[in-house]
Amino acid sequence: MMQDILTLNHVTVRKQKSLLLSGIDLCVAQNDFVGVIGPNGAGKTTLLNVIGGFEKFTGDLFLFGKTETWRRSRRTRLRVGYVPQHLQIDPGFPILAVEAVITGAIGRVGLFRKTGKPERKEALRLMDMMRVAHLADRPLGQLSGGEKQKVSLARAILQKPDILLLDEPTANLDIAVQKEVLNLIDEISEREDLTILYVTHDFNMLPSRMGRAVMLKDSVKYFDGGIREALTGDMLSRLFEYPLETFERNGRRFVSYG
Amino acid sequence: MVEQILEALTYPPIQRAVLACILCGASCALLSVFVVLMRMPLIGVSMSHAAFAGAVVGMLLDVNPFLSGFILCLLTAAVLGPLSDRTDIAPENLLGILLSFLMGIAFLGMGILTKTKAGALNLMWGSLLTLSGGDLAVLAIVTGILAGFVILFFKEIRAVLFNRRLAASGGVPERLIYYALLFLTGAVVSSNLATVGGLLIFALLVQPGATAMQLTYNLKSFFCISTASGILACVLGLVVSYFFDIPSGASVILVSTLLFTLAFVFSPKRRTTTLKKRKPSYENESR
Numbered sequence: 001m002m003q004d005i006l007t008l009n010h011v012t013v014r015k016q017k018s019l020l021l022s023g024i025d026l027c028v029a030q031n032d033f034v035g036v037i038g039p040n041g042a043g044k045t046t047l048l049n050v051i052g053g054f055e056k057f058t059g060d061l062f063l064f065g066k067t068e069t070w071r072r073s074r075r076t077r078l079r080v081g082y083v084p085q086h087l088q089i090d091p092g093f094p095i096l097a098v099e100a101v102i103t104g105a106i107g108r109v110g111l112f113r114k115t116g117k118p119e120r121k122e123a124l125r126l127m128d129m130m131r132v133a134h135l136a137d138r139p140l141g142q143l144s145g146g147e148k149q150k151v152s153l154a155r156a157i158l159q160k161p162d163i164l165l166l167d168e169p170t171a172n173l174d175i176a177v178q179k180e181v182l183n184l185i186d187e188i189s190e191r192e193d194l195t196i197l198y199v200t201h202d203f204n205m206l207p208s209r210m211g212r213a214v215m216l217k218d219s220v221k222y223f224d225g226g227i228r229e230a231l232t233g234d235m236l237s238r239l240f241e242y243p244l245e246t247f248e249r250n251g252r253r254f255v256s257y258g
Numbered sequence: 259m260v261e262q263i264l265e266a267l268t269y270p271p272i273q274r275a276v277l278a279c280i281l282c283g284a285s286c287a288l289l290s291v292f293v294v295l296m297r298m299p300l301i302g303v304s305m306s307h308a309a310f311a312g313a314v315v316g317m318l319l320d321v322n323p324f325l326s327g328f329i330l331c332l333l334t335a336a337v338l339g340p341l342s343d344r345t346d347i348a349p350e351n352l353l354g355i356l357l358s359f360l361m362g363i364a365f366l367g368m369g370i371l372t373k374t375k376a377g378a379l380n381l382m383w384g385s386l387l388t389l390s391g392g393d394l395a396v397l398a399i400v401t402g403i404l405a406g407f408v409i410l411f412f413k414e415i416r417a418v419l420f421n422r423r424l425a426a427s428g429g430v431p432e433r434l435i436y437y438a439l440l441f442l443t444g445a446v447v448s449s450n451l452a453t454v455g456g457l458l459i460f461a462l463l464v465q466p467g468a469t470a471m472q473l474t475y476n477l478k479s480f481f482c483i484s485t486a487s488g489i490l491a492c493v494l495g496l497v498v499s500y501f502f503d504i505p506s507g508a509s510v511i512l513v514s515t516l517l518f519t520l521a522f523v524f525s526p527k528r529r530t531t532t533l534k535k536r537k538p539s540y541e542n543e544s545r
Contacts, residue, residue: 052427074429082427092471092527093295094480095420103417107429115413139475159428 004062005030005195006051006163011059013046020046021057022219028197030162033189033209035227036199038216039240044199047216048165051197052082064162078107081161085168087148091141097151098123098136104158119158126154129191130184146177153184157192164188166198170205182207203231203255215239231255259501266500275386275506278394279492282386282453285401285446287466287488288408291481292439294467295419300353301338302443302463307360308334309448310456313381314367323381324396324448327456331444334360339440364456384455386496386506393452400449404442408481411435416477454492454507461511462488469518472525487517 006028013021021043028034036044049055051063053072061068063076081104089095101123102115109115127133130150135143140151149169156164166185170178182205189196189209198210206227213230215223217239223230230236231253233245245256266272293302309327316326334356341352368378380388408415417425418435426432450459466488470480495510502509522528 054423054426074431077427077429080427082424084421084423087421089420090295090297092475093420094471094475094477095416096475099416099477100420103413103420103424103430104428106413106417106425109413111414111431112410155424155428 003030004028005064007060007062008050009060009062011047011050011057011061013043013050013055013057019219021050023059024221026214026221026224028163028195030195031193033196033207033211034198035206035210035213035230036197036216037201037203037213037230037239038222039201042216043219044201044216045167048082048167048197048199051163052080052165053077074107074110078159079162081156081159081164083149083152083156083164083166083169085171086145087140087152089141089148091139093139093141095140096136097132097138097140097143097147098127100140100151101127101154101158104155108159123154123158126157127151129187130154131180144177146173146181149173149177149181150184153181153188157188161194163195163197166196168200168202169198170200170202178205203236228253262501263497271387272500274389274391274394275496276493278386278389278397278453279496279510280489281394281397281401282450283462283466283489283492284485285397285404286450286454286459286462287485288401288404288481289443289446290463290465290467290488291470291484292419292443292467293463294471295480299460299464300350300357301440302447303460304338304353304357304360305331305334305443305447306456306459306463307357307364309444309451310381311360311364311367312448313451313456314364314371314378317378317381318367318371323451324393327448327451328444330360331448332441335437335440335444339437380455381451382455382457383505383507384451384453384458386453386492386499386510389452393449397449397453400442400445404446407438407442412478419477454510458507458511461514462491465514465518466491469521472518472521472527475527487514487521491517 004027008024008026011021011024024047036047038044046055050057050061053070056070064079068076098120102119105115105119109119124133124136127136130153132147132150132154135147140148143151169185170181173181186207186209188194189207198207200206210227213223213225213227214221215230222239223235231246236244236255246253247256267276293299308330312327312330313323316323337356371378414430414435417428417430418432422432422436447459454462466484469487470484473483474480491514492510495513496506498513499506499509
């Protein structure tokens with residue numbers, strides 16, 4: 001029996017007068033690969049922000065067996081990695097790709113200590129795994145969207161987290177690069193001992209190792225279960241309030257936009 | 259001309275002015291790295307206006323202008339800090355309101371001030387040639403603290419400058435660094451009221467960093483180039499003001515702008531980016 005490392009009990013987020021998340025209950029076991037799926041404004045990113053400790057909330061959140069609020073200790077933060085949708089950076093910003101990856105190790109190294117050769121070596125290994133090792137000494141701001149996303153993934157893994165939060169990591173990428181990043185995410189989930197929460201609204205571009213879907217609609221949990229039960233025409237049509245059909249080809253399920 | 263400079267350097271007031279130049283250039287330029295890389299020029303300008311308004315109010319109430327300027331800076335920081343953490347309101351509008359409000363206070367103070375207005379005007383333009391020993395001591399301490407902060411927390415600063423949220427998610431004490439920075443901004447701005455003044459300091463809070471931005475991709479070099487150009491602008495500005503008998507604040511800012519223009523024209527960074535644009539590759543397409 002796998003242990004639950006993340007539990008949410010009736011988590012609610014209110015901002016001004018609008019309700020961003022309402023009474024979310026969720027249990028995530030170790031090594032789960034969970035897709036958080038739903039239309040725009042359903043609360044997907046807010047849910048990720050709550051788990052990542054970027055957003056105030058009411059209700060209970062248990063991480064690694066301990067109650068947590070949005071204020072976290074360094075130790076807890078280190079165990080939750082985060083990859084944003086889009087890494088915003090000025091093209092002239094003074095940071096090289098490898099330096100950006102090494103920032104993932106800074107929290108672990110701690111104050112008043114320098115990052116050195118071991119961190120650099122590990123960063124280069126991860127960049128190699130993400131197929132961006134040849135870009136290590138290039139300024140980060142000059143890399144393409146896909147390359148930046150791979151650097152961002154390497155940075156998050158260097159942190160050695162137990163949970164990895166991915167916020168639409170393939171948005172804004174062209175189809176070939178999306179597929180490449182998806183394969184890399186599958187590779188990460190296979191090699192590293194990781195629990196992954198993956199936010200998306202693109203159900204044709206899902207990592208193949210994603211086994212579970214949590215669907216959000218209008219700030220509440222709409223569905224929680226296996227990915228195959230989730231990706232049915234009926235379910236998706238109701239979720240997105242738009243007629244959708246699914247079909248299978250080569251053992252994979254696809255969604256037709258009708 | 260070299261002889262004239264060497265001769266001038268034997269006078270203690272001139273020695274003090276040169277020292278002030280170095281400290282002022284270094285402190286403002288170090289800060290400008292943050293102002294430029296965190297894209298917070300409006301925070302810089304608000305803080306300098308706050309220091310100016312605080313100092314004028316201090317003169318009205320017979321309080322040390324540095325102290326009252328610093329206090330109003332900290333109050334401004336206390337408003338700005340939480341504000342910039344919120345994503346639901348556009349900070350630019352509120353900064354604009356805060357800025358004009360602070361200017362209003364400053365000019366109101368100037369209007370009420372019955373004593374000689376020369377002192378208040380000095381806070382606006384600054385004067386490198388008439389600094390007191392106390393002004394210098396405060397400036398030296400503030401510059402030292404800022405330099406120590408940058409050296410001790412260099413790797414955390416890199417992470418925070420790169421991306422605040424990623425820094426926080428990676429266990430870097432991001433809020434601590436950010437608030438220390440706002441505090442130091444207040445200290446640097448208010449201690450430089452006497453050197454370049456509350457209006458012109460804004461140029462020194464942006465230009466050295468912007469100059470470095472044209473020249474390097476290395477953060478360490480970035481800090482060094484910025485500091486060097488800030489000090490150079492102040493020292494050269496002082497020399498120009500001494501020889502041509504013009505206000506030192508104005509000549510410092512003009513020299514600083516000249517340095518930026520030179521860096522911009524000869525920027526190797528811009529050249530590489532334009533080269534890349536001419537030759538689009540597959541990877542650049544997906545940007």
